[in-house]
Amino acid sequence: MQAVVFADRLGRELEPLTHRTCVALLPVVGKPVLEHTLEALAVAGLRRAVIAISPFADQVRATIGGGSRWGMRLDYVLTQGEEEPEAVVARSQSRLANVLLLLRGDVLHGAAVAEFLQRTDGVAGPVIHGRVTGAPLSLCRHRAGGQGGLEPLRWSVEPADAPPVWPVVELPDAALNRLESWRAYHRANLDTAAGRFPGLVIPGRAVALGLTVGLRSKVSPHSLRQGMAFIGSQCRVEATAELHGEVVVSHGVMIDRYATLQDSVVLPDTYVGELVDVRNAIVQGNQLIRVDTGVVLPVVETFLLTDLRDATLRRTLAEPLNRLLGLLALGLSLPLWPLALILALTANVNTPLQEVKLRGNRLGFDERGRRQRLSFIAREWAVSVPVLRYLPRLLAVVSGDLRLVGAVPLTPEQVDSRTEDWERVSDQAPAGLIGPTLLHLPPGAPWEERLLSDAFYARQRSTAGDLRYLLQGLGMLFTRRAWWPETPL
Numbered sequence: 001m002q003a004v005v006f007a008d009r010l011g012r013e014l015e016p017l018t019h020r021t022c023v024a025l026l027p028v029v030g031k032p033v034l035e036h037t038l039e040a041l042a043v044a045g046l047r048r049a050v051i052a053i054s055p056f057a058d059q060v061r062a063t064i065g066g067g068s069r070w071g072m073r074l075d076y077v078l079t080q081g082e083e084e085p086e087a088v089v090a091r092s093q094s095r096l097a098n099v100l101l102l103l104r105g106d107v108l109h110g111a112a113v114a115e116f117l118q119r120t121d122g123v124a125g126p127v128i129h130g131r132v133t134g135a136p137l138s139l140c141r142h143r144a145g146g147q148g149g150l151e152p153l154r155w156s157v158e159p160a161d162a163p164p165v166w167p168v169v170e171l172p173d174a175a176l177n178r179l180e181s182w183r184a185y186h187r188a189n190l191d192t193a194a195g196r197f198p199g200l201v202i203p204g205r206a207v208a209l210g211l212t213v214g215l216r217s218k219v220s221p222h223s224l225r226q227g228m229a230f231i232g233s234q235c236r237v238e239a240t241a242e243l244h245g246e247v248v249v250s251h252g253v254m255i256d257r258y259a260t261l262q263d264s265v266v267l268p269d270t271y272v273g274e275l276v277d278v279r280n281a282i283v284q285g286n287q288l289i290r291v292d293t294g295v296v297l298p299v300v301e302t303f304l305l306t307d308l309r310d311a312t313l314r315r316t317l318a319e320p321l322n323r324l325l326g327l328l329a330l331g332l333s334l335p336l337w338p339l340a341l342i343l344a345l346t347a348n349v350n351t352p353l354q355e356v357k358l359r360g361n362r363l364g365f366d367e368r369g370r371r372q373r374l375s376f377i378a379r380e381w382a383v384s385v386p387v388l389r390y391l392p393r394l395l396a397v398v399s400g401d402l403r404l405v406g407a408v409p410l411t412p413e414q415v416d417s418r419t420e421d422w423e424r425v426s427d428q429a430p431a432g433l434i435g436p437t438l439l440h441l442p443p444g445a446p447w448e449e450r451l452l453s454d455a456f457y458a459r460q461r462s463t464a465g466d467l468r469y470l471l472q473g474l475g476m477l478f479t480r481r482a483w484w485p486e487t488p489l
Contacts, residue, residue, distance in 0.1 A: 001117075002097040003046050004089060007034050007105035008054035008079045009155050013180055016287060016296060017267070022056040023106040023179060025063055027250045027268060029192045030203050030214055030232040033179065034064060037105040037113075039201055042070040044114040049074050050095065051105065052088050054081035085153040102153055104138040108188055111199020112137055112174035119169045127166040132174045173198070186282055186291045189248040189265045193230040202230065214251065232268070241272075252308065271306040285309070301428050303363060325404055326397030333391055340381040340388040349382040353392065356380060358409040360401030361430045373431075375412050376401040387482045393433055405466040405473075406432020407454040418451070426454035429461050434473040 011018030017026060024034035034051070041049060049067070053060045053076055060076075067074035077092050085102065101117070103109065116130045120141045127149035130137035136152035149166050175197045177188040191197045193212070204214040208221035214233035222239060223229075229243045232251035237243075241255045245263040249255070253266050256274045266272065267284040282289040285307025288297040299305040344352035355377050364374045376399075379392035396402040402409060409431035418424055437453040445453075457465075476482050 001046060001099045001101055003041050003049035003101045003103065004085075004092070004096065005034070005037060005041075005049055005051045005103060005105035006085060006088070006153060006155075007037075007060065008052045008081050008083060008088075009106045010055060010081045014182065014185060017182070017185065017282070017284060017289075018055075021059060022053075024053070025056065025060060026179070026185065027232075028108065028185075028188050029200070029230050029248055030250055031201075032063060033108060034060070034105045036108060036200050037103065038064070038067070038070050038072065038074075040109060040111065040113040040199065041101075042072060043111075043199075044117055046101065047072050048097075050077055050092055051075070052077050052079050052083070052092075054079045054083075082155045085150040086148070089150065090147075098143070100142040102140045102142055102150065104153060104155070106155075107138055107179055108175070108177040108192075108197065108200070109137065109139060110175040110197050112139060112171050112176070114199075115171055115174060116169060117141070119171070123167050123169065125167045129166055129168050130171055130174075131168050132171050132176045135176065137171065137174065137176055138178075175199075182282060182289055182294065183291045186265055190246040190263065193248050194228055194246055203233070204230065254308070269308040271302075271308055273304045273306070276304055299428070319400065322403050323398055323400055326394055329404070330394040330398060333394060336388060336391060340383055340385075340391055343383045343385065343388065344381045347382055352382050354380050354382050357411055358396075358401075359412055359415050359431065360396065360409065361403060361406075362400055373427075378402075378409070385483055387477060390433070397433055401431075403430040403432040404434065405469045406430040406435050407457060408432075408435065408437050408450060422455055423451050426451060426458050429454065429458035434476075435469055439469060439472050439476060 007022070007024035009023040011023040014023060014026070025032040028036060038049070049072060051064070051074060057078060064074065075095060077088060079088055089096065089102070103113070112130060112132070116137070116139050120128045126142065126144035128141040129152055130139035138153055140150065140153055142149070177184055177191070177197070179185050179188060188197070192200050193202065202212055204212045207213050208224065210228035211221055211224045213219055213231045214235070216233055217231050217235040219231050219235065219237040220239040223237055223241050224243045227243070227245040227247070229247040229249070231237060231249045232253065234251055235249055235253045237255045238257045240257045241259045243261050247261045247264055249266045250268040252269045253272070255261070255272045258275045259272045260277045261272070262279045264278045264280065265282045267282065270283055270285055272278065272283065278288065280290065280292050282291060283305060286299045286305045288299060288305060290297070341352065357375050358378045359373050360376045362374045363372070376396065378396055381389050381391060383389050393402060397404055407426045407429045435454070436457050437450050441450060441453055
């Protein structure tokens with residue numbers, strides 16, 4: 001017998017999970033869905049299979065290979081994506097045997113394959129379908145060379161699609177998850193890790209009651225406070241992190257201090273920051289997908305959630321490069337400092353160099369142990385010329401408290417006065433010396449308008465955009481607005 005495995009789903013229903021890979025390669029407790037299918041075929045004694053693939057075809061070939069891991073020989077056929085199974089079989093007829101086992105490789109069948117073959121050995125007929133709890137199991141035994149009766153193998157199958165003219169074998173002990181939604185994918189991971197999906201092999205070893213850990217992973221059993229958890233390979237979970245309920249963590253994940261995960265799935269190469277609380281969600285890089293509300297929340301701040309695959313050398317050098325540019329700007333501005341000092345001394349003020357407390361970008365713990373941005377003391381010349389007044393803030397750029405480009409830095413009182421969720425969106429962007437709000441809004445703009453401008457900047461922020469604002473700031477130095485006292489920045 002030869003198997004034909006359909007793994008060509010387009011996966012639109014699972015976006016953004018399928019932006020970088022196909023459904024067949026999405027991990028379920030540390031293994032791609034297709035790998036679970038191939039393990040089931042190997043256990044059932046099949047040694048040859050043809051896999052129909054479409055999106056991310058090269059990625060599938062590189063990940064699955066030729067099948068030697070399972071003692072199988074695998075061939076591949078390209079499709080247009082969710083193509084009719086009968087058309088795929090007809091196009092591959094020259095390399096197929098007369099007796100076929102056809103199944104989908106982008107859904108979870110559990111142990112249904114071996115049981116299905118055993119139950120159908122004595123059943124006559126050219127086509128025999130499997131069914132579980134009244135729904136097609138996307139599993140078919142075909143003795144007619146794949147001609148006819150393949151409707152239940154389509155991805156968009158409905159229970160009524162099963163042709164009544166063909167014999168159907170009920171598999172009451174089998175489990176099926178078609179992974180047709182975020183909620184279904186979330187449930188597939190939790191059910192498999194908890195042992196509610198029979199027949200799937202979980203990689204790793206039990207290091208404590210309810211805790212399974214993969215190779216080269218570092219995790220303390222004390223992190224599992226209650227429930228069960230699966231931790232994939234090459235992960236690091238800080239001892240102070242807490243796992244509650246049912247938690248599945250894929251390979252290459254870092255969970256920092258005091259983070260809390262409850263009833264959640266973390267996909268590969270993700271960083272979960274200090275004190276981050278994730279509940280009933282799927283985390284993929286910097287995206288938080290709430291399975292209860294169906295909302296995707298992109299997180300800009302890398303100290304909260306980060307895609308480790310995007311932690312490139314450019315990001316690694318971003319902070320020191322910003323400080324270096326700040327030091328360069330400070331050096332170029334030195335001829336202006338004596339002028340600012342003279343104007344401040346001639347002004348009728350007690351202190352030429354004034355101080356203001358602002359919320360910066362450096363992180364630390366407050367008195368309640370919460371992770372947040374620290375406040376710092378910024379200095380300003382007591383002059384009315386905007387460029388001269390804010391010269392000392394270049395020192396805050398050199399120290400790392402401010403970025404050259406960012407949102408308007410707020411005082412602690414202003415931070416605490418924000419009550420609406422949209423008002424806090426600007427926290428997703430760093431506080432900066434210049435930015436769209438300072439460059440484009442008039443000095444007397446209402447407080448809500450300034451917050452809205454910074455919120456929009458935080459959601460649309462990019463490296464190219466920051467470079468554009470930096471150039472606009474340099475150009476602003478040669479305008480009346482930068483030097484005229486009546487129109488401060």
